[in-house]
Amino acid sequence: MGEKKCPNCGKWSNWNQNFRDTCEHCGEILSKVDLEFEEKRAAQKKVNEEQWIFHIKEDDSDFIKKSKKIGQFFYSVYITIITVIAWLIAALPG
CATH class of the missing domain: 1.20.5 (Single alpha-helices involved in coiled-coils or other helix-helix interfaces)
Structure with a gap:
C-alpha cells in the first residue's frame, strides 16, 4: 500500500496499486490512463481469441x-x- 497523487485535484490519496482505486478527495480514478490501457488490452485479447x-x-x-x-x-x-x-x-x- 502506498500513496498516489491524484491527476485531477493534485492531492495525495491511499493507493493499493489497483487500476480502479479512486481519490479520497474528489472521487476521480487515480490510474485512469493505466485503466484505459488495461481495458483496451483485455478487449483486444478477447477479439484475438475469437478470431483464432x-x-x-x-x-x-x-x-x-x-x-x-x-x-x-x-x-x-x-x-x-x-x-x-x-x-x-x-x-x-x-
Missing part, C-alpha cells in the same frame, strides 16, 4: 468442437517441435 481458427464457440456442433480440439492438439505439437528445433539450433556451438 481453433476457437470453440458455444453454438458449434459437437463434430466441429471435437475437430477444433484435435486441431488445437496438433497445433500445440507442431509449435513444440518448432520450438525444440529452434532451441537445438541456438544451442549448437559456434
